[in-house]
Amino acid sequence: MSEPVEYPALYLKRGEDARLRAGHLWIFANEVDVIRSPLNSFKPGEVCAIVAANDKPLGVGYVNPHSLICARLVARGLEHPLDASLLAHRLQVALALRERLYPEPYYRLLYGESDGVPGLTLDRFDEVIVAQATTAGIERLKLEVEEAVRRVLNPRALIWKNDAGIRELEGLMAYADIGFGEPPGALRVREGDVEFVVDAIGGQKTGWFYDQRANRDSLAPFVKGARVLDMFAYLGAWGLRAAAMGARKVTCVDASASAVKLIERNAERNGLAERVRAERADAFDYLKALREAREHFDVVILDPPAFVKRKKDLKEGALAYRRINELAMQVLSRDGILVTCSCSYHMPRNALLDAVQKGARHLDRNVQVLRSLQQAPDHPVHPAIPETDYLKGFICRVLPAA
Numbered sequence: 077m078s079e080p081v082e083y084p085a086l087y088l089k090r091g092e093d094a095r096l097r098a099g100h101l102w103i104f105a106n107e108v109d110v111i112r113s114p115l116n117s118f119k120p121g122e123v124c125a126i127v128a129a130n131d132k133p134l135g136v137g138y139v140n141p142h143s144l145i146c147a148r149l150v151a152r153g154l155e156h157p158l159d160a161s162l163l164a165h166r167l168q169v170a171l172a173l174r175e176r177l178y179p180e181p182y183y184r185l186l187y188g189e190s191d192g193v194p195g196l197t198l199d200r201f202d203e204v205i206v207a208q209a210t211t212a213g214i215e216r217l218k219l220e221v222e223e224a225v226r227r228v229l230n231p232r233a234l235i236w237k238n239d240a241g242i243r244e245l246e247g248l249m250a251y252a253d254i255g256f257g258e259p260p261g262a263l264r265v266r267e268g269d270v271e272f273v274v275d276a277i278g279g280q281k282t283g284w285f286y287d288q289r290a291n292r293d294s295l296a297p298f299v300k301g302a303r304v305l306d307m308f309a310y311l312g313a314w315g316l317r318a319a320a321m322g323a324r325k326v327t328c329v330d331a332s333a334s335a336v337k338l339i340e341r342n343a344e345r346n347g348l349a350e351r352v353r354a355e356r357a358d359a360f361d362y363l364k365a366l367r368e369a370r371e372h373f374d375v376v377i378l379d380p381p382a383f384v385k386r387k388k389d390l391k392e393g394a395l396a397y398r399r400i401n402e403l404a405m406q407v408l409s410r411d412g413i414l415v416t417c418s419c420s421y422h423m424p425r426n427a428l429l430d431a432v433q434k435g436a437r438h439l440d441r442n443v444q445v446l447r448s449l450q451q452a453p454d455h456p457v458h459p460a461i462p463e464t465d466y467l468k469g470f471i472c473r474v475l476p477a478a
Contacts, residue, residue, distance in 0.1 A: 122138060140212040158217070189461050194211065238250060238252065270346050294471070328354045330356065411474075445470050451467035
């Protein structure tokens with residue numbers, strides 16, 4: 077039997093271990109007994125033993141004295157050090173799920189807390205892994221992460237795409253870099269019958285939004301023969317999938333010039349260029365212009381960035397969701413289909429539906445919810461950590477009031 081690991085102890089106040097024992101992995105600064113374990117005695121990202129007030133160890137994690145979430149639990153008990161071997165084990169467990177789910181190596185390989193490694197995201201593009209560290213603890217463990225990935229997958233390259241805004245809360249700089257291997261250039265991802273070129277370094281997040289794959293898979297009954305408008309299109313995932321499923325005409329709209337060029341490139345490489353048009357525009361302005369021109373579409377897809385990034389932004393963000401959905405309904409044909417989504421954790425599912433309903437009633441329309449949408453299963457939800465359940469949406473039928 078291995079000896080218990082020895083790390084500096086982070087002591088919790090009395091009663092503050094209840095949430096951790098229930099399954100959560102975060103420790104907030106006001107839960108720490110700073111008399112027994114002053115936070116300023118730890119370095120950002122330092123590995124620590126997390127100990128309850130009664131001196132019973134809860135597990136091993138890492139600490140950042142400068143963050144509101146000042147520590148995260150990675151392993152329960154003190155039997156296993158926080159090293160490449162532990163990370164490789166977590167990665168093998170995560171990989172087993174993805175290989176059951178998907179026939180090809182394109183998926184979110186590891187999803188932070190839900191896969192037992194808080195602060196780490198790994199996306200797989202066949203022989204290239206795109207990694208993102210959002211905490212000081214994972215930043216300090218980068219070499220161990222790389223070793224674990226090599227042990228389990230031995231891919232051609234690993235890219236660190238560390239430019240998420242949340243890193244600022246951890247006191248971390250934004251950058252993108254090659255962890256190992258040669259710069260891969262443009263990456264490719266296959267989804268359904270469509271192959272996309274992805275910009276892992278200059279693109280959004282880790283380059284692709286795997287979380288919407290299952291929702292895009294469900295488009296087929298609604299888009300065949302339809303005229304489709306894909307707003308906030310990014311690389312045209314929704315729009316090109318719709319075209320491949322038989323949509324008659326697709327317009328993809330995004331504010332980024334580079335994204336629009338990649339949409340056109342992706343449409344061309346998949347033989348869809350005759351049915352797919354890409355436009356660079358602000359979504360709100362574009363929908364208003366379509367309304368003025370009395371343009372109508374059979375299907376409108378809304379997959380915007382998060383309008384509610386903080387809890388205090390909920391009121392303003394909910395209004396933005398209502399406005400964009402109302403504008404979308406104004407360019408829908410009679411008996412049209414509205415696909416509406418939110419990736420804002422702080423925007424509850426019922427609040428999104430309420431925004432849709434209020435917009436519909438303002439226009440004297442009726443809405444039928446045909447399908448509820450959520451994140452794909454390679455983004456599993458941790459039942460004790462509601463923050464892991466962020467993506468929500470609906471496929472709606474919009475009818476004139478009669």
